[in-house]
Amino acid sequence: MVKILNNPMNEDSSVRSVLRGGQRIRARNEARLINAAIQVFADRGLEGATTARIAETAGLPKANLYYYFASKETIYRRAVLGILEKWLDAFNALSPDDDPALAIADYVRAKMTASFNHPAESRLFARELLSGAPIVKHYLETELRDWVARKSVIIKAWSDKGLMAPVSPPHLFFIIWAATQTFADFSVQIDCVLGPEDRSSRQEIATDEIVSFVLRACGLGG
Amino acid sequence: MVKILNNPMNEDSSVRSVLRGGQRIRARNEARLINAAIQVFADRGLEGATTARIAETAGLPKANLYYYFASKETIYRRAVLGILEKWLDAFNALSPDDDPALAIADYVRAKMTASFNHPAESRLFARELLSGAPIVKHYLETELRDWVARKSVIIKAWSDKGLMAPVSPPHLFFIIWAATQTFADFSVQIDCVLGPEDRSSRQEIATDEIVSFVLRACGLGG
DNA sequence: GAATAACCTGACCATATGGTCAAGATTTTA
């Protein structure tokens, strides 16, 4: 478990603090506000979002937001770091003993599911990166860099054994991240190009297409 | 040539209006302001950018910006539509008689070059899409959709003839766009992950990696 | 070279919004 934020929700809180009243109201309202913030920041960006709108989305008056968060930057920070932490934990697949095809397919599939089910998180993160990553830069240089280094060893081992094509592991991740997150970040574009037909089956088709594309590129049939 | 904006620069201006004084000053100052706007909007977004900063970047006082553009939205619109028009014209490759491997490699290479040489344009466009494409949506539904439809016929013909693997042509473009533009849009992330070594050779390495990745996925060796 | 059109800009205004606060309501604790 990667520890980035040290909010109480990271600890034993889930049981205790829900029972005792200690921080019950605080936990509930902060969660509401963070979720609202993710939505609004994802849609409008740090400067485009107003604290009034975040509060309204959370169903609370603006002054209440400032009771829990010192500033707009503070709640932005919490939202972005929360997403990063969640992502680093969620995608921890790829162990050396796995079958490369299965492991990579699983990873890509999980990323696609995340893009379709939680697009706002991806969009907010995209905005943070577009702005030069003022908040997460430090974690990209450490946590994420290490994560990629660890996974790269595994990929390298696979291609050295001839189990897959020799790809540059970091670039493999860059492509997978880009190709999967594009379905969250730039979904307007995709919807416009594909037009109004068959909107329902689209997630499955896209997922299969991206998975087999990546597998083929890795020399893993498909 | 796709016509989206009807600014004078699209017509015979290049010769005549540079010679006659007619619109000379206007053309020069509008160009300066648009270029500055692309930079500033790319870095900060529509709401984060200030007209004062755009003007300053262009080396003009703010009131001068408002002499040429009615509002911040107006200059934003001009910047975004200008990029779209340029892109639709620039990437018109892929003719049926080409060799698939060469044609696709050329296209990917051109997109990579654009990402490295004009990252601000890509970033601004990314922001526009993240915000739901309020300005370009209409053109995505028409110009871009048609563009993809035309290219899709060619790709389809190639795979029908067995010249390449059977891929969904639109999804091929989505992946290529995502994988190439990520080097402009999310370059911070890439730089953080790759660390401080060999900064110079990186463009070439990345380009080769993405090109051969895509070719392999298309069943075109690599 | 005078009249006309195009361009320039410091000073200014109106509004939106980030943030504060004081007074009161609820909840928790002992």
Next chain:
DNA sequence: TAAAATCTTGACCATATGGTCAGGTTATTC
């Protein structure tokens, strides 16, 4: 149940910034 702690919120303020404008300068035309 009373005191302490936590939570709630309408009303308010200060500032940043989008946008205006009047008066002046430069360029173009005839």
